[in-house]
Amino acid sequence: MSSPGGLKRGIRFRDLALFYVVVSLGLRWSATAAAAGPSVLVIWIAALLCFFIPLAATVMELSERFPQEGGLYIWSREAFGDFAGFIAAWTYWMSNLPFFAGYFYFGAASVLYAFGSRAQALAANPLYFISFSVLSLTLITLLNIRSAEAGKWLFNIGSLGSILPLSTVMVLAAVSWVRFGPAVRITPAGLIPHFSLGDAVFWSTICLAFTGIEAGSSMGDEIQNPRRTIPWAILVGGSILTFGYIGGTAALLVALPAQAMGGPDGFVNGIRQLTAHLGVPWLLVPIALLVGLNSIGGAAANFTSNSRLPFVVGIHRYLPAAFGTIHARYRTPWVSIVVLGVLGIAVSVLSQAGTSVRGAYDVLVSMTVLSTLLPFLFIFGAMIRLQSRPLPPGARRVLGGKPVAILLGSLGLASTLATLALSLVPSVDEVNKSLAVAKVVGGMFVLVGAGVVVFIGALLKGRRVASAVPAD
Numbered sequence: 001m002s003s004p005g006g007l008k009r010g011i012r013f014r015d016l017a018l019f020y021v022v023v024s025l026g027l028r029w030s031a032t033a034a035a036a037g038p039s040v041l042v043i044w045i046a047a048l049l050c051f052f053i054p055l056a057a058t059v060m061e062l063s064e065r066f067p068q069e070g071g072l073y074i075w076s077r078e079a080f081g082d083f084a085g086f087i088a089a090w091t092y093w094m095s096n097l098p099f100f101a102g103y104f105y106f107g108a109a110s111v112l113y114a115f116g117s118r119a120q121a122l123a124a125n126p127l128y129f130i131s132f133s134v135l136s137l138t139l140i141t142l143l144n145i146r147s148a149e150a151g152k153w154l155f156n157i158g159s160l161g162s163i164l165p166l167s168t169v170m171v172l173a174a175v176s177w178v179r180f181g182p183a184v185r186i187t188p189a190g191l192i193p194h195f196s197l198g199d200a201v202f203w204s205t206i207c208l209a210f211t212g213i214e215a216g217s218s219m220g221d222e223i224q225n226p227r228r229t230i231p232w233a234i235l236v237g238g239s240i241l242t243f244g245y246i247g248g249t250a251a252l253l254v255a256l257p258a259q260a261m262g263g264p265d266g267f268v269n270g271i272r273q274l275t276a277h278l279g280v281p282w283l284l285v286p287i288a289l290l291v292g293l294n295s296i297g298g299a300a301a302n303f304t305s306n307s308r309l310p311f312v313v314g315i316h317r318y319l320p321a322a323f324g325t326i327h328a329r330y331r332t333p334w335v336s337i338v339v340l341g342v343l344g345i346a347v348s349v350l351s352q353a354g355t356s357v358r359g360a361y362d363v364l365v366s367m368t369v370l371s372t373l374l375p376f377l378f379i380f381g382a383m384i385r386l387q388s389r390p391l392p393p394g395a396r397r398v399l400g401g402k403p404v405a406i407l408l409g410s411l412g413l414a415s416t417l418a419t420l421a422l423s424l425v426p427s428v429d430e431v432n433k434s435l436a437v438a439k440v441v442g443g444m445f446v447l448v449g450a451g452v453v454v455f456i457g458a459l460l461k462g463r464r465v466a467s468a469v470p471a472d
Helices: 013-024 027-034 040-065 072-080 082-124 126-146 148-180 197-209 215-222 226-255 266-278 281-306 308-315 334-352 357-388 401-423 433-468
Strands: none
Touching: 013 148, 013 215, 013 226, 013 281, 027 040, 027 148, 027 197, 027 226, 027 266, 040 072, 040 197, 040 215, 040 226, 040 357, 040 401, 072 082, 072 215, 072 308, 072 357, 082 126, 082 266, 082 281, 082 308, 082 334, 082 357, 082 433, 126 148, 126 281, 126 334, 148 226, 148 266, 148 281, 197 357, 197 401, 215 226, 215 281, 215 308, 226 266, 266 281, 281 308, 281 334, 308 334, 357 401, 357 433
């Protein structure tokens, strides 16, 4: 299968490994998980075994088979045809619009802690959060137009915004344990998960936290030696994020009571209490700034990879051909980048309209879960379906060959289906539960339906153009 030519291969192994860290290791998920109590450690391990490891193996093999630009779009298209490829790319692309805004709200709320109590007055100011989102996305868009090499520095630096704060939390938690004992006692009985319908959405976010490593493959033609670089970068980046999630959550459990975390500022608010308790309040300033940087870096990593999907779809003419345009000077898919930037800014502004900052944040998280996980049905399905094809020259299977690949794909598919079902369960605080479910399901029908309309329109246009060409 031919690849789009003219793109610059500027992403190296180090860049991609740090990309996987910043795109997957979300500090907000560690704080949200710790607020649920010790049993969340078992849930993390279950998500690791049932979702993340199958996903890592699937991305490794499919990237070996199809190392070019496009990632999950190419995998789904090769396995199930043009329509499946388009819908997988469409839903994945659209799911990142609320993701950007949610990440920026988390970062904006965290940064305020670096500037004292007076700055906290902005915590309920929608204009501040909108401004933070708009300025951040504008910067990310401009850097990506310049080159993937320019854009990659945001997620390279942003990865430090997750690694350094979590490492600091682990050290502070150890000191707190020695001096004061654990804030939450971890006992064998406390590790047993107790599922209830009220916890359903939370359980679904645990799998959501492990997504992201599939995104790097969207930049296949901009990665140096992708068949070699992607698997090793997944191993290194995946190890860091696994340790970060489980170790960071355990540290927060030891150091802080559950009520100290949650919401857009949950992580940094917990750090504020911990540093004050240990007599090192000055540590709050650099940690808050690093967390804000992490939110920008995480958004930048997702933006860089997701802006490549409509570029490849545009080449195949299922989006306007302009999406497949490469900038003459910078050798980047600049139209696709600009459109994603403009849409991301629009969603950031609209999501804040008519609601509080906390309300907007909760809505954005709920919007992200279902729409993000839907494309993983295509990813794991492609892993299973494509086992019937021989490997291209130079490509490698996962360890264990075809039987293990099918097993891992099936496990990932089952985990995704279960997570999607959990994400539909309304919270216990929801007054009208039937309406809440209808909104979520209706929103997904609108999202997928819009993609179907666009696809059919492109198909009909292509046929009209083909019929207008005179036969030889």
